[in-house]
Amino acid sequence: VDLLLMFCDVFQGSFNSEEAENVVKESVLGGDDYSQTHVNKWTAAIVERCLTQLVKLNKPYKYIVTCSVMQKTGAGLHTANSCFWDTSMDGSCTVRWENRTMYCVVSVFAVCIA
């Protein structure tokens, strides 16, 4: 199963979420249908891969990556985030992806180590 890859580029000491969104690469999860037996593996793999890429950037940041996958059955889904941090140095980026049978929302939070 291929996964959604997100590369977040940290720009000049502060987090630039626009750049992060530009670098989203979509993978061939497009062919897979929502499967209860596999979804656990998918979400775990997505967050792991994102985090690995972020850590490779070697920037003085702590990271939190969250991923939600929801089956498409017509249910309503709403998500919200609120953050108490240093707005000049910290930032976040949320990417929404879907295919025929599921929605996927990935959020990355980057918190500067002072």
Next chain:
Amino acid sequence: MDDFMSEDKVGCSVETVIGENSYKHGRVNQWTTSVVEQCLIQLSKLDKPFKFIVNCIIMQKNGAGLQTASTCFWDNNTDGSCTVRWENDTMYVIISVFGLAI
């Protein structure tokens, strides 16, 4: 961080904001915003040297499957998280709080 992290506080915030209301598309936006705001206010009142991230998901109950995962790159000694799951007759609410030491 686990010293003061209280699941009760988070559960209370949700109870206050949503209570027995039924899932309504027109109001859910307001609810998610209020829930995260309330949680964040409670947390900042604690006056601890932490940065906080509060994440809230509300899903209508209609048989759909939902899976969430999170992973963190931080200092295991000082940072932590807490996830609370709440529901009523028509919706599920999942709130995650992450606290990072300054």
